[in-house]
Amino acid sequence: MQPAILQVKNLHVEFATYGGIVQAVRGVNFDIHQGETLAIVGESGCGKSVSVQAIMGLIPIPPGNITQGAALLNGKNILGLPSREANKFRGVEIAMIFQDPMTSLNPTMTIGNQISETLMVHRGLTHKQALKKAIQLLDQTHIPEAAKRARQYPFEFSGGMLQRAMIAQSLACNPTILIADEPTTALDVTIQAQILALMKELQRTENMSIILITHDLAVVAKMADRVAVMYAGKIVETGKVNDIFYRSSHPYTLGLKNAMPSNQQQKKKQLTPIEGSPPDLFSPPPGCGYFSRCPYSMRICESKPPPDNIVNTTSNQQASCWLQHADAPRIDALNQTSQSDAD
């Protein structure tokens, strides 16, 4: 396997608030290879957005603080660079698109000018050249009448069209990595399907890597090669998409799956909610973050955090869970092949 183009190691991010210090990200490790899609999935407040914002240097410091960790882009640490340094990779090597296209674009600039700005800053093009390239990019993201649309303002676009424009902007400097933070959460399913298809198409033609942040397991199933499941500021399980879905080795992953309706079987199955709510990250629990909600919790889980990467040798999955320890009791529902699996 080729070396990873981006490696994130032991990332810790805190925020100082009036209520105390929130430990939003508590030791996150992941890497991403050329051309693959890594989905980071988790519920609100689990730290998935904060992790990538920290990599991009988008965390306001203070109140934020990156207390530990490194993010190696082709071997060079990019974490915590001053913004002038960060601008050399931001938008050039790593580009980002956001959840809410309506508020992420500047309402007072035309779409064409916003895209050309990127090209003028990073590539030193003249305004005329940049605008021409911007129209090409809009065309590449299948915006009809791109030349006319480039002269319009964001309010004249629909949500789906704005997301296309934001993707066009992110492609301006041919990034190697595209970070998509909940790119389709604000869109309808039919528009979501269009945007996801567009992202896949561009990934193929540009050979980009995509980090997809989402809470929707169905979107993960559609897009991801590999998956990292986050809970309470930590990654609890990583593995190939099929392993995560069909052989979940962390109880939280299993819980998420059972809480979603599936349309595979004709008969209705009962939804099993995960009882309780995520832990308070002002004072995170000393042991496993999922302890209080986990149906299989053991005594050790309360006091001692599980080691990060217990590797399940059969599937090369990593789960941060004491149940994967050699001495732990076997839980039938975990690591079992469920439903269909073509591999």
Added chain:
Amino acid sequence: MLIETRHLKKYFAVGRNQQLHAVDDVSLSIKANEILGLVGESGSGKSTFGKTLAGLLPRTSGETFYQGQPLPEKFSARDHLKYSRELQMIFQDPYSSLNPRMTVLDIVGEGLHIQGQHSRQQIRDEVASWLTQVGLNADHMSRYPHEFSGGQRQRIGIARAMIIRPKFVVCDEPISALDVSVQAQVINLLDQLKQSLGLTLLFIAHDLSMVRYVSDRMAVMYLGTVVETGPADEVFFNPLHPYTQLLIESNPEPDPDFERARQHQPIRGEITSPINIQPGCRFADRCPKALPVCKHENPPTIEPAANHIVTCHLFS
């Protein structure tokens, strides 16, 4: 039929003599103790339909019947008092639908207070009992909404609607603001309340899988009109209208093998503007199977299979 609409229309004036056709000629009926799921993209008029049904918006034309009795076109204060005992609503956003300056006791107990037939202590007891029934703690009644998480607030909203013991509840996207694990909690709670109280629900949502899961029957809306209704599994697994077919094909499944095997071209274009609508099928400009007739003639409503109704020229 517990509640029924015939040719219900709700237009909004948007200036310059223009009309926004939010709900245009919708005839739907819901049996007692049934859950009707209403799906559609944003802008299809599903929330407006729900609000008009619950009497929160006056209708433009058409009729609504509740237990065979016609409901007034516009609810007066007295009508609200009368019908709110029977018809209640649960809102989408648990953050903005609870008054931040009222305690949970005041919020949940307000309905009983307005009815004026209960003493303070009775209201207190009732609120305590409902808070436990929706999975909260009775001690929570002296707290304010900001002290609760999204899922807990949605439960407060449910308790507020249920304390009146209504027969019919409009649930307007009750779970779309919640996390996956919490969605299942709220869905199971609604299902359990339906069983124990014999409730009838209009369940509005855009999450197709969830609507299929909770509903007995399903109705699909597009640009103010209902294009297809039928038993939920029938509509989901055997959709007739081209729009329903494309909607279900666009709905991703949490199953990687299934997603990889799926051959599907995303539906083209976007929902058009509901202002000053011309005759013809509203879906014609995006429809891959459109016939020449679709562009200028309103499609007929047909029942090709028992209880499975579709409004489309392809079936005439």
